[in-house]
Amino acid sequence: MSVESEGRGDTQRALDRLADLLLFPERFTEDPRAALEEYGLAGAIPDEVASVLSGMSPDELRLIAQVRRRQGLVKIEPEFGIIF
Amino acid sequence: MAFGSRTGSEGSRLRLKIEFVMPALAAGSHRLSSHSHPGIAYREYLITSHAVVRASVPLMEAAFARAQCMARDDPVSARLVSYLPEHIVEETDHDSWLLEDLESIAVDRCTVLDRPPSPRVAALVGAQYYWIHHYHPAALLGYMAVLEGTPPLLTAVEQMIERTGFDRRAFRTLIEHADIDKHHADEVFGVIDDLELTTEQSTLLGLSAMHTVVAIAAVIDEVVDRCHPGPIGPGRVVS
Numbered sequence: 001m002s003v004e005s006e007g008r009g010d011t012q013r014a015l016d017r018l019a020d021l022l023l024f025p026e027r028f029t030e031d032p033r034a035a036l037e038e039y040g041l042a043g044a045i046p047d048e049v050a051s052v053l054s055g056m057s058p059d060e061l062r063l064i065a066q067v068r069r070r071q072g073l074v075k076i077e078p079e080f081g082i083i084f
Numbered sequence: 085m086a087f088g089s090r091t092g093s094e095g096s097r098l099r100l101k102i103e104f105v106m107p108a109l110a111a112g113s114h115r116l117s118s119h120s121h122p123g124i125a126y127r128e129y130l131i132t133s134h135a136v137v138r139a140s141v142p143l144m145e146a147a148f149a150r151a152q153c154m155a156r157d158d159p160v161s162a163r164l165v166s167y168l169p170e171h172i173v174e175e176t177d178h179d180s181w182l183l184e185d186l187e188s189i190a191v192d193r194c195t196v197l198d199r200p201p202s203p204r205v206a207a208l209v210g211a212q213y214y215w216i217h218h219y220h221p222a223a224l225l226g227y228m229a230v231l232e233g234t235p236p237l238l239t240a241v242e243q244m245i246e247r248t249g250f251d252r253r254a255f256r257t258l259i260e261h262a263d264i265d266k267h268h269a270d271e272v273f274g275v276i277d278d279l280e281l282t283t284e285q286s287t288l289l290g291l292s293a294m295h296t297v298v299a300i301a302a303v304i305d306e307v308v309d310r311c312h313p314g315p316i317g318p319g320r321v322v323s
Contacts (some may be wrong), residue, residue, distance in 0.1 A: 015104065048092065048100070049100060051092070052092070052097050052100045052101065053104075055097070056101070056287070056290060057287040057290070057291075059287070059291060060101065060287060060290045060291055060294060063105060063291070063294045063295065063298065064101075064104045064105055064294070066298075067104075067105040067107060067108040067294075067297075067298060068104075068105075068107070070108070
């Protein structure tokens with residue numbers, strides 16, 4: 001299932017742009033609203049997503065940034081699932 | 085927008101956190117399902133899955149034991165004590181299912197059990213033991229939310245059956261989990277929603293879940309990388 005088919009492409013693209021910012025999460029946790037504006041992302045991310053992101057710890061945000069910078073926008077769900 | 089506050093349910097926040105890192109898993113999953121040697125890739129996937137799945141019940145038992153020690157003064161641990169025994173029963177013997185699936189494609193169980201699990205499998209499972217023993221057993225709920233919340237897709241399983249040419253008996257575990265994991269995921273997220281987590285415990289669940297996605301992606305990459313037809317060797321598979 002592709003991101004586009006889910007209609008969530010814009011959010012996912014915004015998250016990818018946000019990855020550069022989240023790599024230095026202290027800037028984001030200090031003032032999420034100002035940080036989003038600084039990166040031109042104010043309004044680009046749904047409130048629900050921005051709210052969860054702004055409540056996360058620097059370590060959580062760093063994990064997201066690492067994945068997003070490495071993988072970019074591919075697909076949001078694995079095709080094969082997990083049996084573990 | 086409620087910046088910096090914990091809005092929505094704990095489970096819905098955790099689902100979003102998992103979704104944020106899910107691209108890590110999608111890439112490897114695609115490489116696996118489209119591998120040029122599907123029979124070899126599937127066999128290796130099952131062997132590696134067994135290495136992970138055989139730790140499921142022991143992990144839950146470890147979390148249960150630790151939660152029991154903490155339950156008197158900690159309501160989150162008390163909830164784990166009431167939840168985990170039922171789920172331990174539900175997950176019991178699933179590692180044996182995988183051995184049976186492998187036997188149906190002529191992979192002897194001794195071959196599976198004798199192979200040393202890779203460092204990536206140890207990193208996936210071992211992180212949970214660390215968090216359980218050295219911080220809080222609720223960490224395991226993050227791991228379980230990912231595993232139960234990302235069930236095999238039946239359409240993908242059917243495609244794999246066709247591509248490998250293997251008998252359906254080799255896919256019993258995948259097929260069964262496509263069904264039961266949906267139910268188990270609802271249970272896990274229901275428990276998470278019930279908990280009154282501290283900010284630190286909420287962070288722990290997020291770290292555990294997101295680490296699990298990243299670690300599974302590394303395991304899947306390793307499975308795919310091992311699947312070149314060629315001479316047999318340690319940790320290497322042949323057609």
